[in-house]
Amino acid sequence: GDSVTQMEGPVTLSEEAFLTINCTYTATGYPSLFWYVQYPGEGLQLLLKATKADDKGSNKGFEATYRKETTSFHLEKGSVQVSDSAVYFCALSVYNFNKFYFGSGTKLNVKP
Amino acid sequence: NAGVTQTPKFQVLKTGQSMTLQCAQDMNHEYMSWYRQDPGMGLRLIHYSVGAGITDQGEVPNGYNVSRSTTEDFPLRLLSAAPSQTSVYFCASRILQGAEEQFFGPGTRLTVL
Numbered sequence: 288g289d290s291v292t293q294m295e296g297p298v299t300l301s302e303e304a305f306l307t308i309n310c311t312y313t314a315t316g317y318p319s320l321f322w323y324v325q326y327p328g329e330g331l332q333l334l335l336k337a338t339k340a341d342d343k344g345s346n347k348g349f350e351a352t353y354r355k356e357t358t359s360f361h362l363e364k365g366s367v368q369v370s371d372s373a374v375y376f377c378a379l380s381v382y383n384f385n386k387f388y389f390g391s392g393t394k395l396n397v398k399p
Numbered sequence: 400n401a402g403v404t405q406t407p408k409f410q411v412l413k414t415g416q417s418m419t420l421q422c423a424q425d426m427n428h429e430y431m432s433w434y435r436q437d438p439g440m441g442l443r444l445i446h447y448s449v450g451a452g453i454t455d456q457g458e459v460p461n462g463y464n465v466s467r468s469t470t471e472d473f474p475l476r477l478l479s480a481a482p483s484q485t486s487v488y489f490c491a492s493r494i495l496q497g498a499e500e501q502f503f504g505p506g507t508r509l510t511v512l
Contacts, residue, residue: 321500330489330503331442376441380499387432387493387501391441 289314293377293390300367301398308362308393310351310377318379320344320353320360325374325392334362334375372397400425403504405490411510412480420475420507422490428502429495431473435459435486436506442489448473449495480511 294309312318319338323331335344340355349364360377377390406421424431432447444457448467462484464476473492477484487508491501 319499323503330505331491332503333500336500380501386444387491389442391439 289316289318289379289381289386289388291377291379291388291390293375293393295391295393296374297394297396299396299398302369303366304397306362306364306367306371306395308375308377308395310360310362310390312358312360312377312379312388314358314379314381316381318381320351321378321380322349322351322360322362323376323378323389325376327373331376367395367397369397369399371395402426403490403492403502405488405504405507407507408505409508411512412477413512414481416480417476417478418480420477420488420490420509422473422475422504423471424473424490424492424502425471426492426502427470428492429470430501431467431490431492432457432501433463433465433473433475434489434491436489437486445475445488480509482511485509485511 291312321336322334324334325331335346337344337353343352351360351362374392374394376392380387403424429450433445434442436442443459445463446465448454451467454465487506489506490504493501
């Protein structure tokens with residue numbers, strides 16, 4: 288079945304460090320892929336998305352490329368800030384299907 | 400647009416009490432869903448709806464009822480609360496066609512004593 292696997296956290300980095308959070312997926316159809324961010328005490332917000340292979344989603348300095356050959360959608364940021372501390376969720380939605388699949392979430396802690 | 404709204408923000412119940420978590424959206428989305436979020440377990444789908452009058456079970460439906468009488472509203476009912484239902488509950492919505500993102504409400508933090 289369809290599923291998303293992302294690296295376990297927590298991930299602890301110093302400010303200005305490079306960030307990678309790995310996400311891989313399995314899907315039977317043509318998925319769109321998403322990264323959501325959840326700040327403490329808040330709901331999930333869409334961070335970026337990609338709807339087809341080789342698309343790159345980007346927002347607020349974060350990037351992720353839809354790699355069909357490796358079934359991956361890794362999240363990257365060149366220089367993290369303390370304000371990036373949050374939980375990040377990888378997710379997929381298969382075209383015209385009624386289910387939305389989330390990874391288990393990766394907590395990022397950025398130290399000053 | 401207010402997006403997805405949820406009430407209440409916090410709630411404390413005693414075991415056996417009933418309550419309804421409210422969810423509304425003003426984006427005319429056909430698809431609405433309820434998730435619970437527990438520490439270390441990510442988001443788990445409780446129930447979802449693809450339109451008024453149509454609901455279906457998700458991954459963890461036991462102990463919860465839903466109905467969808469209008470496009471805008473999708474309430475979640477706990478008929479007899481149990482401590483295992485202590486969690487943070489999120490409502491979400493999206494358009495039905497395609498593979499678009501979901502929009503989430505701010506959540507309801509529920510504690511069952």
